[in-house]
Structure formats: C-alpha cells, structure tokens
Amino acid sequence: MEKRKINPQEKIDQVIRAARKLFVKKGYRGVAIPEIVKESGVSVGAIYLHFGNKEKLAETVYEVTLRRFMGLFSERLSGKESIQGKLRAFSELAFEITEEDSEMMEYMLSVRKEIRSDLLLPLCSSDAFKEVQMIINDGIASGEIKSGSDLVAAVSYTGVIIRAVELRLQGVLEQPLQEISDELIKNAWAGIVAE
Amino acid sequence: MEKRKINPQEKIDQVIRAARKLFVKKGYRGVAIPEIVKESGVSVGAIYLHFGNKEKLAETVYEVTLRRFMGLFSERLSGKESIQGKLRAFSELAFEITEEDSEMMEYMLSVRKEIRSDLLLPLCSSDAFKEVQMIINDGIASGEIKSGSDLVAAVSYTGVIIRAVELRLQGVLEQPLQEISDELIKNAWAGIVAE
DNA sequence: GTCTATAGCCCGATAGAC
C-alpha cells in the first residue's frame, strides 16, 4: 500500500476509458491506435503489450462495460420485491446512467457488429434484457402483468425505456430523464399491466 | 423504348443497393470501394464518375432510403382518419418493411454518425418521428391520448414498435412481426391512451 | 516494461487507354 510504484492497472484503465470514448464518437474502425495513444497518454507499445491487438482491446472494452452495468443492475434489484418495483429499478438505473455517465450508455446502445467478432451483440439485447424478461415472466405468472407472449411484454416495456434513453442521448429530449421518469415508467407499465 | 441502350440509372441503382447492403453488414468504414465493385458489378471508375467520392455515395444511399420510407409512410397514412388508425398504419408499415425488406429497415436503424457528415442522423429520429409526433399531438388535443408531455407519448408509442423491429432483426423475436403485430400495437396504445 | 521508429499492407482516388 505504501509502495506507490506506478500501477499498471491504472494505465490499462486509462486505455479502456479512452478507447470507449473514441469508439462512441467515431466507431471502431474510425479510431486509429495513435488517437488512443494521444487520448490515454499510454504508448503504442504498452497498448499492444497489454491487449495484443485492436480487436482484443475492443472486446475488453465491451466486457468491462457489460460487467459494470450488470453489477449496478444487481445492486439495484436487491431489496426490490414487487414486479413493478424491479422494473422501476431497471428503468431508473438506465435513466441515471444516461445522465451521469452518458458515454457508458451511449456505448452500450451503439456497439454493433462493426468488429468481426460474433460475440459482440448490442448489450441491451443480451443479459440485461434476459434479466428483465425473467422479471416479466414472474409478473405474468403472478397475474400482475396481462397474459400473452412474455417476449412481447418485455419488448413493450423495455422499448419505452430504451427509446427514451436514445432520444435523450441524441438531444431530442431536452430535459433530464429524471424529470420525466415517472411519466415514462407509468406509460411503460400501462402497456403491459393486467387490466 | 425500343432503343435498349444500357441505362446509366440502372447502374447507379445497383451501386446504391450494393453499397447499402454492405454498409449494413460492415459499417461505412468497413466497406472498401473494391467490394462495392464486386457486389454491384460496376467499375471503380464509373462509381467515382457518378458519385464523386465515397462519402457522397453514402449520402446518396441515405437520401434515397429516407425518401423511399417517407413515400411509403405517406401512402399508408392517406385515408386513415382516427389517431389510432394512423399510428397503427405507421406500426404496420414498420413491421412489413422489416419482414419484406429487412435490409432497408436494418439500414435505417443502423445509420449512425460514422461519417463525418453532420446531416446523417438515425432516420427514425428525424422526419418519420416528427410525423408521428404530430399525430400524437392531435390525439392529445382531441382527448384520445392522455394529457402530459406529447414528446413522452411519442417516445412511449414508437419505443414499443421500434424495439420490436430491432429485436426481430437481431433474431431475438423468432416469429414474423405480423403474427404479434396486434399484441404489440395494443400494448403501445395502452401506454398512452386516455383512461 | 516502456518507448519510438518503421515495415508492410490496404484503401481511396486518379490518370490514361479504349
């Protein structure tokens, strides 16, 4: 703890942050390694030593971001018991991240199959979506959510939330999402609640 | 009509179609001109003669696709009088294009600011979205849609529809959208209808 | 371990034959 020799992990984090920022702005192929060098302050050699190549770097950025989001989501979920409360927790987390770490949210929505890697699907279609879908399954089972396809219900609910995030990031929605959070969550819920 | 000399417009269209297909698959920067040559059967020289450069080609692809979508949308809207009917027309058009010309829909959802050009916002945030918002404004004025922010209502409705399209294109939704169209449209409407 | 310098490659755009 007292040793204070420069932490290699710190450099790695700087590279990941810089890379994500640039990927969001210009896309994977639009970002050259020398740009990441300038943005992160870490040299080309160090980047290739730690990440191997550009594609591996992108995959690491993806995994770190995904892990962080799922961690935050789990935290928020704990303690919530009602279906409605869990879905509200998901929505409010999405809104908060959008306002407080818009770069992270923008990255999650913009990751596409630009990279050859087949593993890189848009974050919000993968684990987080599955988690929401399980919550909705429970809601249908308990009768709180109207019966029908559970997938359709999940699409309907998350659609409202994610679209709001997208349009906020694009500047179409000018107020912070927290200010319209209640209205949005009410609409999303109204779409799927049992009458 | 009998002259039958090769139509230059035909070649242009082939290039546009090929370029859009490849842009969807690999992103603007991921596509090299020689690939477009191979896909379209039109030579490098001809492409540069007609489009000037790669960026202009991308802009043309964008404009042509936008114009086509807005045209189809206008057609569908004519004759519809109720607010609910107009919104249904929008939704069903989106679902139909997704199933019958998935490349066009995927392009519309995937166009990002990859190109330097500032004019290229995601299609579904621009004119089509504004059109839907006007319909919703009318609905609020007439009392069919619950009062509140008109933007929020538009976000809520289109969110359900667009998210369904996205997940269908990604293969998460396995049935054709027409089969779940009614359920989706009912959910989207339930989110914003006056009680 | 970390850097800079550069090799090697591929792309966009053009020039000039037909």
Add this chain to the structure above:
DNA sequence: GTCTATCGGGCTATAGAC
C-alpha cells in the same frame, strides 16, 4: 462513358533501443 493500373497516405502491428 467505362475500364484497369497505380500512386500517395494512413493504418496496424512489430522490432529494437533504453
């Protein structure tokens, strides 16, 4: 008008000094 051959530039990845 349409083609092919090619140039210059910028990229990723590596080699070798420190």
